[in-house]
Amino acid sequence: MQRSSTEDELLEQWTLRPEERLLILGNSGAHSLGFALLLKFLQAEGRFPRDPSEIAPAAVVYVARQLQIPTDAWADYDWKGRTIKYPRAAIREALGFRESTTADSEAVMN
Numbered sequence: 001m002q003r004s005s006t007e008d009e010l011l012e013q014w015t016l017r018p019e020e021r022l023l024i025l026g027n028s029g030a031h032s033l034g035f036a037l038l039l040k041f042l043q044a045e046g047r048f049p050r051d052p053s054e055i056a057p058a059a060v061v062y063v064a065r066q067l068q069i070p071t072d073a074w075a076d077y078d079w080k081g082r083t084i085k086y087p088r089a090a091i092r093e094a095l096g097f098r099e100s101t102t103a104d105s106e107a108v109m110n
Helices: 007-014 018-024 029-045 057-067 071-076 081-095 102-109
Strands: none
Touching: 007 057, 018 057, 018 081, 029 071, 029 081, 029 102, 057 081, 071 081
16 A cells, blocks of 8 residues: 655655665666665565555655656556566565565465
8 A cells, every 4th residue: 555755754765875776777767767666665665566556656756866767757667577577586686585485485374
């Protein structure tokens, strides 16, 4: 569920650090913005968003301004197929996460 963001939340949760900008360098336009938003959402929520509506419009504007990318590029970001799988894998690797498995779920249930 999307919620509005205060200026302090935007600064704290959505500001790209220099090392995060390095991760984004290989991308451009919508891919760059999508990568950055997935990264910051994961850091804030501990999971990736299920769909673009989970990311507050104020966060999209704030991150797009940092990257000097038009905000409407977010509408062009592809949420299907390899386009979404690559950035998620790259972000997990950079942050030291791995995708959960069925065995992980079973271990939690026991």
